[in-house]
Amino acid sequence: MKKKARKKEEASIPFVRGFRRPTPLKCARALGYEKETPPKEYDVGENFFRPIPDPKSIDDWLAQYNEEGQTYDDFLDENPWLSSRKRRGLKQKFNSAGKTIRETFPEGKIYLLPLGDFSVEPSPRFDLLIDYAEKFFQIPVRSLPAVELKQSGANAYRWVDDDEQPPLAKKRRQSARLQDVQCRIDKNSGHVQLNVDGVLKKLKGILPKDALCLIALTMFDLYDDEPDLFVAGMAGGLSRVAVFSFHRYDPTLAFSSEFWYDLWQEKRMPMKERKRLILQRSCKLLVHEAAHLLGVDHCIFYDCCMNGSGHLDEDFQQSMHLCPVDLRKLAHLCGFDVVQRYEELLLFFDRNRLADEATWVRRRLAFLNDTP
Numbered sequence: 001m002k003k004k005a006r007k008k009e010e011a012s013i014p015f016v017r018g019f020r021r022p023t024p025l026k027c028a029r030a031l032g033y034e035k036e037t038p039p040k041e042y043d044v045g046e047n048f049f050r051p052i053p054d055p056k057s058i059d060d061w062l063a064q065y066n067e068e069g070q071t072y073d074d075f076l077d078e079n080p081w082l083s084s085r086k087r088r089g090l091k092q093k094f095n096s097a098g099k100t101i102r103e104t105f106p107e108g109k110i111y112l113l114p115l116g117d118f119s120v121e122p123s124p125r126f127d128l129l130i131d132y133a134e135k136f137f138q139i140p141v142r143s144l145p146a147v148e149l150k151q152s153g154a155n156a157y158r159w160v161d162d163d164e165q166p167p168l169a170k171k172r173r174q175s176a177r178l179q180d181v182q183c184r185i186d187k188n189s190g191h192v193q194l195n196v197d198g199v200l201k202k203l204k205g206i207l208p209k210d211a212l213c214l215i216a217l218t219m220f221d222l223y224d225d226e227p228d229l230f231v232a233g234m235a236g237g238l239s240r241v242a243v244f245s246f247h248r249y250d251p252t253l254a255f256s257s258e259f260w261y262d263l264w265q266e267k268r269m270p271m272k273e274r275k276r277l278i279l280q281r282s283c284k285l286l287v288h289e290a291a292h293l294l295g296v297d298h299c300i301f302y303d304c305c306m307n308g309s310g311h312l313d314e315d316f317q318q319s320m321h322l323c324p325v326d327l328r329k330l331a332h333l334c335g336f337d338v339v340q341r342y343e344e345l346l347l348f349f350d351r352n353r354l355a356d357e358a359t360w361v362r363r364r365l366a367f368l369n370d371t372p
């Protein structure tokens with residue numbers, strides 16, 4: 001018996017020093033309804049929102065980082081999109097009296113850019129990524145024309161559509177155009193990896209005037225500094241541009257259990273199922289990163305699509321849904337109706353055979369529509 005207990009203790013991985021799973025009271029405070037009952041759309045109900053899970057690996061996000069968490073009130077205080085002063089560098093229509101991002105920036109859109117070829121299997125369909133982001137945020141999401149990348153040397157790719165982009169931010173474009181995007185070959189997999197800095201520089205040069213942000217999405221693997229094995233992506237600080245890769249979301253790529261980033265093995269899976277999983281993972285990453293660009297930080301209150309992740313396995317386990325705290329932040333910022341948003345997301349999940357997600361939303365809608 002003793003032996004068994006000891007074994008269990010050894011197997012459990014602690015949260016990073018200083019981090020404690022938030023209590024229900026702390027979660028209620030984060031939601032901004034500490035004393036009064038929240039409206040039903042933010043009511044946790046029963047069995048809808050799981051607590052933050054215990055770390056399973058020493059590489060897990062909350063085994064590594066002690067995050068404070070951003071409450072709803074923090075979000076209102078800090079969010080640059082809710083400021084009555086226009087953000088620096090924004091040249092689009094601005095209404096200082098606006099209460100939501102759509103009122104404040106009536107022309108504002110989220111732009112997505114296909115970087116490289118998305119017609120090759122098993123890439124997710126780009127129109128579905130746009131559709132999902134639009135339903136998730138309830139603000140306009142548009143695509144820029146795809147950018148073709150052509151190898152221009154052993155360590156570089158040329159951004160082929162440079163001449164076809166609209167004439168915006170000409171000076172920056174000129175200087176960025178002189179440089180190709182650097183690349184290298186990943187020793188473990190033999191795949192080409194693009195350098196994120198090079199991509200971000202290019203993106204700054206083509207940021208449309210009416211963009212709230214511009215996110216390049218690619219099936220290429222990415223890296224940042226030389227010692228990195230890879231990076232999932234990178235946002236350009238305050239510049240409203242970001243690039244993210246779906247390369248490692250292919251479920252037929254397996255990683256060794258000891259070195260999760262290493263040893264690629266091909267697993268067999270029907271293409272339909274492979275594409276379904278890639279779409280699910282890609283949609284989750286896309287809205288997580290777009291929400292960061294809209295000012296939502298990592299969530300420590302529930303199992304939530306705004307949780308941080310230390311590695312791919314942890315990422316895959318996390319929920320696709322927003323917890324009440326982050327739902328309230330985005331409902332405030334984007335000015336959406338929570339029920340209407342769920343109804344639209346349900347259509348997406350049903351159409352794309354994301355059955356677990358559809359079941360959850362259906363159950364949540366039944367809870368919200370059940371007027372006692």
Ligand SMILES: [Zn+2]
Nearest residue numbers: 288292298308
């Ligand atoms: Zn994040």
Ligand SMILES: [Zn+2]
Nearest residue numbers: 299304323326
């Ligand atoms: Zn959350």
